Amino acid sequence: MTSVSPSAPVKRLAPALAEGIATCMRTDPRVVVWGEDVRIGVMGPTRGLVDEFGSERVLDCPISEAAFVGAAIGAAAGGLRPVVDIMFSSFAYVAFDQFANQAGRLRYMTGGQVAIPLVIIGSAGAAGANAAQHSEVPSALFLAAGGLRVVFPSTPHQAFWLTRAAIESDDPVIVLHHPALAATRGSLEAEPLSLGDAVVEPVGRDVSVLATGLMAHRARAVAKRLAGEGMFVEVVDVCTLNPMPWNAIIASVTKTGRAVVVDEGRLTCSVASELAAGIGERAHDALRAPVRRLAVPDVPIPFAPNLEAAVVPSEEAIAAMVCEVARA
């Protein structure tokens, strides 16, 4: 990651995301924002935008995800650059055809005649007893649906730059953000991030941990802790998932020979599975131990806080698996 410059503004993650949108809205009048209660900005990423850009460009929508995501597709095809806040990303399921069969297919099905410069923002992850329908990380579903770019920033810096990159992209991009990181502070450095980037920090030599969102945070905390014990973990924050930053991933794994993939999605057909499979194919000979996956087991997220904590990979679980792999 970029080095910290003393002059860089410090922001929290959700406001950094909002700032990323605002920056684009200032220079590009085609950028509009809609979704449920985006004026109040329930989820954070759109808070304050209506004050600067007015209600003509920041529109509150009815609870009609299929229609307002579909309308955003049409608006994108028609020359706007809509940014849609869908609140919890798992609400995408009620509009999933518009994601999978429409946004993700139309460019291809028309032989490239039409571009869909559309951004959809949604929270992803467990943030304390929101239960099964409001706590998921459905990144694997967006990746498997296909035709969608996906980013999942874990720091304000990432949030700012990846949101900008998403809005500037001519493709549909899903921007996930973790509700438990909304208030995380960090500085916005000048060096931009682009779709397809990964952030390697800290650099290490013993085990590579690949993670995203809250899991990347936890992985960095584990790395810090284990460094005190003489084990140097390299954390690859896979903050863009499509395009997948295979080069950075394989470079790290080739160096360390050991990899743990941590995922807040559920295990089966997860991003963790994709990473493990892809590493196996691309770096099998460099592996000194099997790639291990740590993900939510194949259960919905339970409500009770202690149960939620039991299924979401904790720092302890990450550390334990890292140590296991280091010894294997």
Place this chain on the structure above:
Amino acid sequence: MTSVSPSAPVKRLAPALAEGIATCMRTDPRVVVWGEDVRIGVMGPTRGLVDEFGSERVLDCPISEAAFVGAAIGAAAGGLRPVVDIMFSSFAYVAFDQFANQAGRLRYMTGGQVAIPLVIIGSAGAAGANAAQHSEVPSALFLAAGGLRVVFPSTPHQAFWLTRAAIESDDPVIVLHHPALAATRGSLEAEPLSLGDAVVEPVGRDVSVLATGLMAHRARAVAKRLAGEGMFVEVVDVCTLNPMPWNAIIASVTKTGRAVVVDEGRLTCSVASELAAGIGERAHDALRAPVRRLAVPDVPIPFAPNLEAAVVPSEEAIAAMVCEVARA
């Protein structure tokens, strides 16, 4: 697989599926069938049922997938055992919340208070120029959604028994069937299959090929061809995907030390990825070569027949990858 007994009836695949439903309807009055044009039976699996069971138990539905899948969930909770034909399984996207957040979560969210004995049947796969929205194999999406059993029979025998097992299960089960196999003939043996079974045939020693649906067919054809050249491929037909038959899979891979996973879904976060990752974790030391995935590249299915053929794994492509892995 079971040995062929001369008296076993020979059926085509789609009628075998219908026969599976009919068998259950005969003995269990709670089994009802609905979906669009299920009386005519456009897609095959429900053809003829209305003649035997009448229009009270075989109901044509409006094009309202979210409502009629949702109603099936309610009906299942209310004591029926609905079998819903959703036509093309990718139509599930318009009702995806009912799959992912409802059918797949309700039992868990209620702490086990309610069972959802529901079967949803859909075709999956490319069968000649149906283009992007009617040709997909979305099995990975159902697996990733979670809480759903998934089966994908490749023979009439599998279709008959797995459909029965699906209807008899107290869980929501997705039954996929490949349109290009609808007319495939095979005998219905007496030995049943259950959820969680895999079918290993032919047995081999050199390379394991794991595949499902049309890909399992192609894998068997490749095995036959390569056997003539002295290479013995073992095909594991992963005809149930949830529960995943890990024992059969790992047994085969441990024996051969080499595995190719063939999938008609798109590569990223696919069933192939899951299998490759799972094998890597469970059988890393037995592997004599990296597990390789052969799947649809990350594109929608194109319309033109030659392009469709170019993206769906062919016998040639399977054979080539098997030979590569055998030599690696």
Place this chain on the structure above:
Amino acid sequence: MQWLRTMVRIRLFEQMLADLYKAGRLVGVVHLSIGQEATAVGVCSALKDGDQITSTHRGHHHMVARGLDPQKMFAEILGRAGGYCRGKGGSMHVSAPAQGAMGANGIVGGGIAHAVGLAFAAKRLGSGGISAAFFGDGAANQGVLFESLNLAALWQAPVLFVCENNGYTEFTPTDAVTAGESIAARAAPFGIPAVEVDGDDVVAVNRLAGEATARARSGRGPTFIECRTARWRGHHEGEESYAKPYREPPAAADPIDRLERVLRDAGLAADGLRAAMEAEEEAGLAAALAAAEAEPEPPPERALEDVFA
């Protein structure tokens, strides 16, 4: 009289949750139904054992009105082992299918179609049961509602569609996101009898619900009832932390006061009756809460159970 007691119980139950929330003793997002008691009680009092309801993120009042045990509700909302859903559902998902409360739902509109299916099943199995789907004005903009209306009309399913129009869709006034004059009018084109009612008048709600259940039980299909009511509190507890002021103060037509007045006018409620009821209910709820809070957390292995049968 039972209506008054149930409404009082709902009000107190919810107020206790508000207090718990304020005291930092609740987890997750909590949506309260204070002010909407008459709708729940008016409809549920027209239902019988064996009937089913589906509910929403804001569903405690439906559950209490359906006769659920406050202790097990508290335990669920607190994430304790003895909750209805074994601690895995929480505030938005309290349910008790065996007691005719198939489920609340965190997805707006998510349970509406379930009610159609429950009704169909009851009809097909000849159980004599019917079902009622509760949903908000916000859900009236979810496509699945219209699909469900069509299906219910075609199947003549014995189901009540009960729209609780409380004037807000989260933080937005209903009319800002809901085109047209009336939500009930959206159901009529499906050939479904559709009525609007003062949802704070429990007598009126019950009368219409009674007609609707009679229609359903006699095989004459679904009914749509739009209950106009008011949400006294915010969308969820704790919203002040970020939501700028956005609401008109609700018109103070307390549905409990109104019922009390009706009973009084009919000579049915003696002085002090309500106070006595409140005291009784408060004591009962306090005991229920104490018992719920004394319960342990669910054992961790429970997190892995109940996915499949």
Place this chain on the structure above:
Amino acid sequence: MQWLRTMVRIRLFEQMLADLYKAGRLVGVVHLSIGQEATAVGVCSALKDGDQITSTHRGHHHMVARGLDPQKMFAEILGRAGGYCRGKGGSMHVSAPAQGAMGANGIVGGGIAHAVGLAFAAKRLGSGGISAAFFGDGAANQGVLFESLNLAALWQAPVLFVCENNGYTEFTPTDAVTAGESIAARAAPFGIPAVEVDGDDVVAVNRLAGEATARARSGRGPTFIECRTARWRGHHEGEESYAKPYREPPAAADPIDRLERVLRDAGLAADGLRAAMEAEEEAGLAAALAAAEAEPEPPPERALEDVFA
């Protein structure tokens, strides 16, 4: 006069496809619009350059009416390199956004919301354009339609909702799966002007479409038009292979004959005019088809292109 020509062109285009299908020279599933020409022509003739349409699995008539090039349509339907979608869309997905035909859609109802967004974009960008969403009676049971009506009404989006009610949802008569008396009536509660029209009367359709486009262009928002028409052929070509007979023969109110009669009565159509048109169009289409058939398959590497920009 242009209307007659376009309707003739559609009819011939579709008949050629029927023949090609029968001869085994088409791939995939093909849904023909014979009998529904007046709807497409009546609406599209009210549109201008810069307007947009979204269409359905049964959309060839919309595309021809919008002025698309038959050769590039044939090429697309045949899966040839020079098709509008470079051979990757096929019959259900012919589109030409640059010519105001944003897209057909294999998902019933899938394109309706796109039209609302296109209209919103046109309004916001001040392009003066409007859009029209074509969809069938079957799509009137898809939730997204209702959500789109609401959104369009709220946004006063300049969009026409054009329901082609051809009496069938695949193999099922519309009224067996569509509750209520009228589809147009389902739009009215959203405050959208909603009318039914004889969809085989191109003059009537065009008049209503003209009013609707005027309303849209002047900022008065959406209109809903239900065109009652008939599907002369089956749901898709080749269905006889499995579909038992299920249809009434369509009432023989040929929309082309009707227009011809109108023109004749108005003294605008000389004897032999139609025959001459048919001959001209037939020749043009035959040449287009021959050129399309002569084209190569798309090069295989094209399968991997066009996913992302």
